[in-house]
Every structure is written in C-alpha cells, then in structure tokens.
Amino acid sequence: MKTKGFAKHYYLMLVPGFVWLILFSIVPMFGIVIAFQSYNPGQGVFGSEFVGLETFKYMFTLNDTMNVFYNTIFIAIMKIIGNLIVPLVFALMLNELRYIGLKRSIQTIVYLPHFLSWVILGGVLLDIFAYQGPINQLLGMFGMEPVLFFGRADLFPFLVVGSDIWKEFGFNTIIYLAALTGINPALYEAAGIDGANRLKMLWHVTLPGIRTTAVLLAVLSLGNVLNAGFDQIFNLYNPLVYSTGDIIDTWVYRAGLLNLQYELATAVGLLKSVVGFILISLSYYLAYKFTNYRIF
Amino acid sequence: MLRSKSLSSRMADIVLITILALVALTCILPLWYTLSLSLSSKTAAAAGAVALWPVDFNFDSYKQLLQDSQFFKSFWISIQRVVLGAGLNFIIVPLMAYPLSKTVKDFKGRNVLMWTLIFTMLFNGGLIPLYLTIKGYGLMNSIWALVLVGGAQTIVFNIILTINFFRNLPKSLEEAALVDGAGPWYILFKLYIPLSIPVLATVSLFSIVYHWNEFLYGLIFMTREEFYPLQTYIQQLVVSVDPSTMTEDQYKRMSELSNRTLDAAKIFIAMIPVLLVYPFLQKYFIHGITLGSVKE
Numbered sequence: 005m006k007t008k009g010f011a012k013h014y015y016l017m018l019v020p021g022f023v024w025l026i027l028f029s030i031v032p033m034f035g036i037v038i039a040f041q042s043y044n045p046g047q048g049v050f051g052s053e054f055v056g057l058e059t060f061k062y063m064f065t066l067n068d069t070m071n072v073f074y075n076t077i078f079i080a081i082m083k084i085i086g087n088l089i090v091p092l093v094f095a096l097m098l099n100e101l102r103y104i105g106l107k108r109s110i111q112t113i114v115y116l117p118h119f120l121s122w123v124i125l126g127g128v129l130l131d132i133f134a135y136q137g138p139i140n141q142l143l144g145m146f147g148m149e150p151v152l153f154f155g156r157a158d159l160f161p162f163l164v165v166g167s168d169i170w171k172e173f174g175f176n177t178i179i180y181l182a183a184l185t186g187i188n189p190a191l192y193e194a195a196g197i198d199g200a201n202r203l204k205m206l207w208h209v210t211l212p213g214i215r216t217t218a219v220l221l222a223v224l225s226l227g228n229v230l231n232a233g234f235d236q237i238f239n240l241y242n243p244l245v246y247s248t249g250d251i252i253d254t255w256v257y258r259a260g261l262l263n264l265q266y267e268l269a270t271a272v273g274l275l276k277s278v279v280g281f282i283l284i285s286l287s288y289y290l291a292y293k294f295t296n297y298r299i300f
Numbered sequence: 301m302l303r304s305k306s307l308s309s310r311m312a313d314i315v316l317i318t319i320l321a322l323v324a325l326t327c328i329l330p331l332w333y334t335l336s337l338s339l340s341s342k343t344a345a346a347a348g349a350v351a352l353w354p355v356d357f358n359f360d361s362y363k364q365l366l367q368d369s370q371f372f373k374s375f376w377i378s379i380q381r382v383v384l385g386a387g388l389n390f391i392i393v394p395l396m397a398y399p400l401s402k403t404v405k406d407f408k409g410r411n412v413l414m415w416t417l418i419f420t421m422l423f424n425g426g427l428i429p430l431y432l433t434i435k436g437y438g439l440m441n442s443i444w445a446l447v448l449v450g451g452a453q454t455i456v457f458n459i460i461l462t463i464n465f466f467r468n469l470p471k472s473l474e475e476a477a478l479v480d481g482a483g484p485w486y487i488l489f490k491l492y493i494p495l496s497i498p499v500l501a502t503v504s505l506f507s508i509v510y511h512w513n514e515f516l517y518g519l520i521f522m523t524r525e526e527f528y529p530l531q532t533y534i535q536q537l538v539v540s541v542d543p544s545t546m547t548e549d550q551y552k553r554m555s556e557l558s559n560r561t562l563d564a565a566k567i568f569i570a571m572i573p574v575l576l577v578y579p580f581l582q583k584y585f586i587h588g589i590t591l592g593s594v595k596e
Contacts, residue, residue: 007406013484014399014407021396021455022413027437028452029420035429049432094323100316112579113324116331119578120571121513123531127539127567128330131337131560135552136348138333155551174327182590202309235516242541244551253427260428261520273426281423299418299460 039271059271069255069272076251079161079232084225086169087176092218094173095180096210100202114174126239129167130154160245168236179221180214187213216295223291227284230276252276331571338362338564345560361565371566373526374533377443378512381529384447385511386504389455393503394496396455397462398488421456431520445521446529450514451507458503461588465499466492502588505581512573530570538563 034049039059041052063069094114101107117125133139133153140150153159191209200208234253241249252272260269291297332352337345341356349355365371400417404410424430430449439445469492477487493500518532528536541554578585 007478010484011407011409014402015409017395017399017484017488018413021392021459022416024392024448025417025420025452025456028448029424032430032433033423033425035432036425038429038432048436094320097316097320100312101320102313103317106317110320110324112582114327115578115582116575117327119509119513119574121515121531123513123515123535123539124567124571125330127534127563128334130539131564132330132333134348136346138351141348141351152548152552155548170326178586178589182586202312238516239535239539242551244548256427257516261431266428266432270426270428273428277424277426284422 036270036274036277038266039274041267043266043270045266059267060275063268063271063275071247072250072252072255072272075161075248076230076232076253079164079237079249079251080229082161082165083168083233084228086165087172088218088222088225090169090173091176092180092214095177095184096206098177098181099184099210100206111174111177114177116174117171118175120171122233122235122239125167125171126236129163129240133163154240154242155244157245157248160241160249164233164237164240164249167240168233171236179217183214183217184210220291220295220297223294224287226287226290227280229283230280331568334564334568334571338561338568340561342559342561345564361559361561364562365565365569370525370528370533371530371569374528374530375569377527378530381443381446382508382511384443385451386507388447388451389458389507390500390504392455393458393462394488394493394500397459397466398484398492400459401463401466417456417459420452424453427520434521439521441522441524441527443527446514446517447511449517449521450511454507454510458506461503462496462499465496465588469495498584498587501581501584505578505585508577509574534566534570538566 037049038052040054040056041049042055042058043049044052098107098110101110131137135150135152139153144150151159153163187210191213192205195205195209230252232251232253234251234257237249237251237254238257241254253276256269256273256276259265259272288299329352333350336352336354337350338361339354339357339359340350341358341360344350344355396417399407400410400414402410434440434445434449439448473491473495474487477491482491513531515529515531515535518527518529519535522528522532525533525536538558541551
C-alpha cells in the first residue's frame with residue numbers, strides 16, 4: 005500500500021490539537037508543586053519556598069477536610085448505585101413497550117434534563133422545593149408542616165442524589181437500550197415456544213443478554229468514587245448544609261479562590277486527582293479483564 | 301413476534317404505560333412550573349399561590365427582563381463562546397482522530413501520543429494551578445479562557461468517540477482510495493468526514509451543550525460581571541446563596557426577598573437554546589454514542 009511518507013502528514017494533523025492540550029491541560033499540571041511550597045503569589049511557583057509535605061500533614065489534622073472526604077465518598081457512592089440501577093429498570097420497562105411512537109416520545113422527554121445545566125436545574129429545584137413552593141403546598145394538602153428542604157443538613161445528601169438520578173437516568177438508558185436491541189429476537193421466539201411468559205423472558209433472556217453491559221458500566225463507575233458532582237452541589241448548597249453537603253471540589257473552590265489558601269486547596273485537589281486517576285486506571289484495567297472492553 | 305396478547309399481558313401494558321408516563325412527566329413538570337412562575341404576578345409567586353398554571357397571567361417579568369442589558373450581553377457572550385468552542389471542536393476532533401485511529405503498524409508514534417491524550421483526560425492539576433496558569437497567560441477576562449480551557453477538558457472524550465467510529469468504517473474504502481493514489485488529507489476530508497456525520501454531530505452537540513452550560517470558568521476567569529457568560533450571570537444573580545447565610549430564618553427570607561418571577565423568566569430563556577437543539581440531533585447522538593462506545 006502506498007502509505008509511505010504518510011506519518012509526517014499524520015503528525016501535522018496532530019500539531020494544533022497537541023499544542024492546545026499542552027498549553028491548557030499539561031502546563032497547568034505543573035502547578036501542583038504549589039502543594040509542596042509555601043506559596044507566595046508575588047514570587048510565583050519558581051520563587052516560593054519548598055516545604056515538602058507540610059501542607060499534607062496539616063491537611064490531615066483538619067476536621068474540615070476529613071468531613072469533606074467523607075461527604076464526597078458517601079454522596080458519590082449513592083449516586084453510582086442509583087445511576088446504575090434506575091436507568092436499567094427504566095430501560096427494561098421501555099423495552100417492554102410495544103408502541104414505537106410512544107416509546108420514542110418518552111425517550112425524547114427523559115433525555116431533556118441531561119442537557120440542562122445545574123445552574124438552570126439548581127434554580128428550578130430551589131423553586132420547587134422552596135418553603136412556599138409546590139412540593140410544600142402538596143404536603144400541606146395532606147396536613148403536613150412545610151419543610152425547608154435545602155436548608156436541612158439531614159436531607160441534603162439525599163436530595164442531591166435523588167436529583168442527580170432524576171437528571172441523568174434518561175440519558176443513561178441509551179447504553180442499556182443499545183444492548184437490549186442487540187439481543188437476538190430468535191431467543192424470545194424460542195422462549196415463547198417453550199411457553200415462557202413476559203416475566204420469564206425478562207429473567208431468562210433479557211437480563212442475561214445485558215449482563216455484560218451492566219457489569220461493564222458498574223466497573224467503569226468505580227472511577228467516579230471521588231466525583232460527587234461539583235456543579236450540582238455548588239448550585240444547591242448553602243452554609244446550613246455544609247456539614248453534610250460540602251464536598252472536596254466545593255471545599256477546594258472556597259478554600260483556594262475565596263480564602264486564598266492556595267497551598268491547602270492545591271494539596272487537597274492534588275490528592276483527589278491522584279486517587280481519582282488510580283481509580284479510573286484500575287476501572288479500565290478491570291473492565292478490560294472482565295469484559296474485554298477497551299476505551300479505544 | 302410470538303408474544304402472547306392475553307388479558308393479563310394487556311393489563312401489564314397499561315400499568316407499564318402509566319408508570320413510564322408518570323416518570324416522563326416528572327422530567328417536564330419542573331420546567332413547566334418555572335414557565336408558569338415566570339408568567340404569574342409577583343404577589344402570587346411570593347405568596348406561593350402558583351402551582352401548575354400561572355396566577356394573574358402577565359408578561360411583566362419578560363418586559364422587565366428586556367430592560368436588563370447585562371442579561372443580553374451575557375447571552376451574546378455565551379453565543380460567541382458556543383460558536384468558537386464548538387467550531388474549534390469540530391475542526392480539531394477529526395484532525396486528531398484520523399491519525400490516531402491508525403494502527404501502530406501504519407503510524408509508529410500512535411500509542412505514545414494516544415496515552416498522552418488519555419492522560420490529559422484522566423489527570424488534572426486541580427482548580428488552583430489551572431487558575432494561576434490562565435492568570436499567567438494573561439487570559440483573565442478573555443473569552444478565549446472560556447473557549448480553550450473548557451474545550452481542552454472535553455475534547456479528548458470526543459476524540460475517542462470519533463476514533464472508535466472511524467475504526468468501524470470499512471477498511472476497503474480507504475484501501476480503494478489509496479489504490480487511486482489519494483493522500484491522507486484527501487482521505488480524511490473527502491472520505492472519512494462525510495461518512496462520519498453521526499459521530500461529528502454527536503460530538504458537536506456535546507460541545508455546544510457543554511459550552512452553553514458551563515459556568516465555573518466564567519466565574520473564576522472573569523473578574524467583572526460584564527464579561528460573564530449567561531450561566532455564570534444566572535448563577536451569580538439568581539441561584540447562588542450569600543455565604544453569610546447562617547440561620548434558617550435568613551435562608552427562608554432570602555427566597556422571599558428575591559424576585560422569583562423575574563428569576564424564573566431568566567431561567568426559562570436560558571433553557572430555550574438547549575430545548576431547540578437536542579431533539580433534532582437525537583437520532584444522531586444515539587447512533588453516535590452507541591457506535592462510538594459499544595464495540596462488539
């Protein structure tokens with residue numbers, strides 16, 4: 005084949021993209037040295053004094069950061085579980101629906117929240133769950149006292165998890181539905197001849213047919229254990245719920261950019277990045293081992 | 301299909317449709333409520349009298365919104381950001397995906413470059429180093445900070461989707477073109493790109509939605525309100541809570557003090573571009589996602 009000399013064209017094609025990524029992804033990575041310095045904004049990264057692991061030692065003595073790590077993992081794990089199960093159940097129900105037009109309309113509607121930002125949905129949710137909002141009106145009809153939903157630290161993590169599942173379940177059904185269409189129709193026919201009803205077909209044909217996809221998604225979600233969702237929480241929280249709702253990313257934002265504790269915020273952010281990187285790499289490795297999946 | 305059409309099966313259908321319709325309704329109602337709120341009178345909104353339908357129907361909040369020049373400035377900034385960001389994404393993605401879709405046999409440097417790319421996706425230096433880097437580049441208050449920082453963080457995923465799509469294209473096409481003496485640029489632009497509309501539409505949709513929805517970089521890289529993109533504007537003026545709110549009463553009073561009908565109008569207008577874009581790209585993104593991510 006006449007592909008000799010193509011390589012230099014390939015490199016040429018890659019140059020603009022790599023320049024972009026080097027300047028805006030790789031160069032900022034070097035800023036992590038701030039975590040090991042007593043950072044002085046006047047002298048910058050090169051002039052500041054090196055202090056080793058001081059900031060990290062300090063970090064682990066703060067109750068604040070320990071609480072933030074706990075909140076992050078708690079919220080993230082609940083989200084992972086909910087975001088695996090709810091879309092699966094919804095996809096199975098959609099799959100049972102035989103009216104194609106109706107099926108497609110429902111799909112279009114449930115994809116919608118995925119495409120809206122947490123700024124918008126945060127505004128909408130705060131209105132709906134407001135002290136005088138429709139949810140409290142509804143509760144009032146049943147004679148219940150109004151609840152200050154987003155001001156209650158005990159409710160906050162569950163509102164966050166619930167609203168995240170609500171936002172994403174529709175979009176997350178896409179992969180499951182693709183797997184469901186991949187099941188050989190002959191299997192259903194054979195099961196029908198054997199006298200299986202719908203429930204039996206679900207159990208013996210449908211579920212085994214999407215097992216690989218479900219396992220794959222579960223393994224890949226391991227990489228999200230430290231991602232509790234900055235955008236969402238940033239737009240829903242307030243000081244009343246910091247005790248249960250403050251997560252690593254929101255804490256880093258406030259510590260670094262509002263209180264100007266650059267070293268501490270960088271150190272916490274770096275710890276998150278490193279652990280997150282290890283978890284994602286592990287999840288890719290496991291996904292490859294168990295389901296032969298490769299990201300590229 | 302041999303599925304039975306017994307009475308119990310039909311009953312199951314009715315139950316199924318009811319549940320699915322109710323779930324789909326929960327995706328629409330919150331947005332509908334926001335629209336109703338924006339069309340109600342201030343007093344009705346403040347008294348919590350609005351439920352499903354506007355109370356004292358009027359367009360006052362939209363008239364008031366027309367007076368808010370910053371809203372339109374921010375709207376325009378967001379439009380520019382989407383055009384630049386999605387445009388750049390549309391050019392760079394195929395340019396990088398094509399060489400990287402080659403095997404090591406055809407393109408020696410491929411694996412090293414691919415792993416570098418994956419690394420930039422999985423690891424980052426955190427918020428503070430990023431902030432200091434952009435400040436160092438002198439890009440504060442520049443729209444390019446929004447376009448380039450956000451773009452660099454989302455483009456790798458888009459490239460991977462496109463690589464997987466390219467790899468699923470029949471090899472014989474490229475071989476035939478090579479026999480005819482076509483070069484790499486010709487093959488990419490005249491062969492691959494025209495055949496890859498589903499995946500390019502998908503990654504463009506992702507890029508458009510991302511740039512429209514992203515608010516954090518507007519908040520940290522723009523020091524003055526006049527440079528805020530729309531989501532940042534809404535985040536700051538509508539959604540965010542004064543960090544000094546420490547008691548439940550203060551939190552309750554805050555929502556009473558705010559102009560809820562005007563806020564709802566702003567939120568609703570900000571939703572419209574997304575509502576207009578995603579349903580039309582639906583057939584592409586389902587196709588693009590499943591072909592790009594699920595491999596047999």
